[in-house]
Amino acid sequence: MRPQGRAPTESLYFTYPHFDAPEGAARERLAAxxxxxxxxxxxxxxxxxxxxxxxxxxxxxxxxxxxxxxxxxxxxxxxxxxxxxxxxxxxxxxxxxxLGWTMGRSFFRGTQILEFEMSDPASEKxxxxxxxxxxxxxxxxxxxxxxxxxxxxxxxxxxxxxxxxxxxxxxxxxxxxxxxxxxxxxxxxxxxxxxxxxxxxxxxxxGENYEGRYVIADIRSGHDYPTIRRALFDPACRPGGTVLVHKQPDDIWRIDYQLADDEDEAEALQEANVRASVAAVLADLGETGPWDLEWWSVYSANTLLxxxxxxxxxxxxxxxxxxxxxxxxxxxxxxxxxxxxxxxxxxxxxxxxxxxxxxxxxxxxxxxxxxxxxxNASKSARFMTPPTRGWTLMRDAALSLALDHPFAGGLANPRQMTPFTYAESPAVLPDDPAFTGGAGVGSALPDARVDGGFLSDRLGAGYTLICFDERLAEGVRSLPDAPDVVCLAPDSEAATVLAAGPQAAYLVRPDRHVAARWTTASAEAVRDALARVTFQSLPDNAAAGTVEA
The missing domain is CATH 3.50.50.60 (FAD/NAD(P)-binding domain)
Incomplete structure (x- = not known):
């Protein structure tokens, strides 16, 4: 929704393009x-x-x-x-x-109870x-x-x-x-x-539908605050509710505020009420400067698939x-x-x-x-929007405890986004149990610094073998339909990050997830693994094993 007097795509900061349907000669191939x-x-x-x-x-x-x-x-x-x-x-x-960010802060009734920092190592691009x-x-x-x-x-x-x-x-x-x-x-x-x-x-x-409803409002404001995710629990502006605040480019701020159970959604979405609610949130944040309403909508939390x-x-x-x-x-x-x-x-x-x-x-x-x-999100959803009175009592008790005991503030820490590990996928091989660290099979490959750049810069568009022995690299490169090969020094940062010894190797998929790895690799093991994870026929002389010790 947009304020009265503005067209549906009339934005304060963004010019929407218009795309025509296929015309002229382009229509001749529509049925192909x-x-x-x-x-x-x-x-x-x-x-x-x-x-x-x-x-x-x-x-x-x-x-x-x-x-x-x-x-x-x-x-x-x-x-x-x-x-x-x-x-x-x-x-x-x-x-x-x-706008990149690493930090989040949570507040309960106006008092900060948590400041969390996401991992941001120099080895990641x-x-x-x-x-x-x-x-x-x-x-x-x-x-x-x-x-x-x-x-x-x-x-x-x-x-x-x-x-x-x-x-x-x-x-x-x-x-x-x-x-x-x-x-x-x-x-x-x-x-x-x-x-x-x-x-x-x-x-x-x-799946499951949650009762919590949020109005999502974009505003333009010169509000001076870092790019930090803020969560306000039971604030004065929304007693019993939750408010989330995010900074965006072009002085645009995203404010998500929870509707109470007895609030009528249609009434809450009326422009005058949205403006009043946003003004109350800004006042709670100590922001008294001018602002303008850009867009708003409503959202309910669901887990459906x-x-x-x-x-x-x-x-x-x-x-x-x-x-x-x-x-x-x-x-x-x-x-x-x-x-x-x-x-x-x-x-x-x-x-x-x-x-x-x-x-x-x-x-x-x-x-x-x-x-x-x-x-993960269901745990966060129950904390952000407790589905029952019992959940509300437990959530508020934990937040109250956090006012005097910092450890309890961790309960308000959202679970950060991390790539899923495909360890049980049919498109990866069983892991080598001899590894004691590094990136397990199915997990996303971590980055590392390599020669002034990053390991991710060296990966090919298809499958890539990462190894630390030039003889192995030469053997894999000589294979028919060989993957891209990246051979790094045994004492490189990548070897440390991957917990890889001199004879180790990682086979990485095009999506940068690990397809297979070996503490002691051979060109034949790599050949056979690549055939298996791409569901192609194995060579006639392929060994039955997938890992060479």
Whole structure:
């Protein structure tokens, strides 16, 4: 919603573009078959399209809107998401605009009870978290999409029908000029929480709905405060409720305030009441300067997901597959990881570098990641919005204790976003039990400084072997269809971070998760591991083992 007198996309700080539906010669190919159709050109859909393009696979990207999503919406972008953006060649404008942060503060009835600091070692290229409005996220991703000849984008194009065939999916599309149909070998449903694709296929999200409702308001203010996540519990401005405050670029502040159980939502969303509530929050913060209202909406915390993210030749990606609470900033970041995961896997399959069974690892990996989010975010949700009077009493008792005992303040510490570990995935091998540290199989590869840069700078676009012995490196490079090889000094920072001895090696996937590792590696073990994790036939002389001691 926007203040009275302003158009739906008339922003105080951002100019929304307008996208026309396909016109002229572009319409001649609308009914042509395509390898991949992506429904939804939000951040998740664009990341999926860019990942496929990086793999050399063309796609058609459809969206029923004529511009980006309005309002700041998802604003917190994690370190792991910046690594995804870097892999797509899109990270530069994000770094120029976003506000990095590491710290959070929690207050109970006006008194600070907690100050937490997220891990921010010099060995990591990116900060643990960045704040950036979703309009900019979509703009910068769109700029990368528009430069990519392998992506055809169709705006104002609504998918109104979907029909499964043994070897394809037929989509019916309606735009301002006509209704037409075309077939795609594969479909990625990135069409959001109210996914029409999900509805048309008769699927439903399952899970838990929380009672807590939050009004989300963006304001422009010169409020002088660092980029720190602030949580106010039981503040004077919202007795019994919770308020979250985040700084964004362009002097835009995001204020989320909880509605009381007896507050009428429609009344609370009236502009005059939103202004009054925001003014009360600012007064509680000691901010008396001028401010202007930009946009507002309402949000409820839910933990909902599909039983399976793959249905035949259709994959559900992002909010079409799951809805997670905002607490812990996992919604957008989880969706971007979904888009990258299915993008590189489908790309490898379509270019002959992996067997089709690799696609069956998408649902267990990313659904597992969602369940991990639920386990953490549900704890945060119950603390931020207690579902019962009993939960409220326990929460307030813990907060009261924190006024005099700092250890209790840790209960108000949100669980930070970390990449999920795919240890149980069919697309990784069992870990080498001889390791006593480092990055376990399935986990995201940590970064390290290498020759004035970072280890992540040395990784290839596909699978990469990291090793510390040149003879092993030469042996792997001589293999047919060899992975990229990075050979580092045994006394390097990377060796320390990975707990790797001179004969050790790590096989890293395109999404920078560890596929396999060995304390003592051989070229044959690497060859066999790569065949297994890409679901391709093993060489005739392959050994049965996956780890050489």
């Amino acid at each position: 078959d395509t390898r991949v159709a992506i429904v939804g050109a939000g951040p998740v859909g664009m990341v999926a399209a860019l990942t496929l393009a990086r793999e050399g696979v063309a796609s058609v990207l459809l969206d029923n809107k004529a511009t980006f999503n309005d309002g700041s919406r998802a604003i917190c972008v994690s370190r792991s998401s910046f690594a995804i953006l870097e892999s797509l060649g899109a990270v530069a404008p994000f770094l120029d605009k976003a 990116y900060r643990p978290m960045y704040n950036l409005q979703q309009q900019y996220i979509e703009q910068y991703l769109w700029d990368a999409v528009a430069r990519e000849p392998l992506i055809e984008t169709r705006w104002q194009s609504e998918v109104t029908g979907i029909t499964d065939h043994p070897d394809a999916v037929e989509l019916t599309v309606t735009d301002p000029q006509a209704t037409y149909a075309f077939r795609a070998d594969w479909v990625l449903a990135c069409d959001g929480a109210r996914s029409p694709i999900r509805r048309m296929k008769g699927l439903r999200l399952k 599909l039983d399976e993210y793959r249905h035949g030749r259709t994959f559900f990606v992002g909010d079409s597959a799951h809805i997670v609470p905002i607490f812990g900033v996992r919604g957008l970041n989880n969706g971007l990881a979904d888009g990258q995961n299915i993008g590189w896997k489908l790309g490898h399959v379509l270019t002959g570098r992996a067997g089709e069974d690799l696609l069956d690892s998408y649902s267990p990996e990313r659904r597992g990641a969602t369940l991990d989010v639920f386990a």
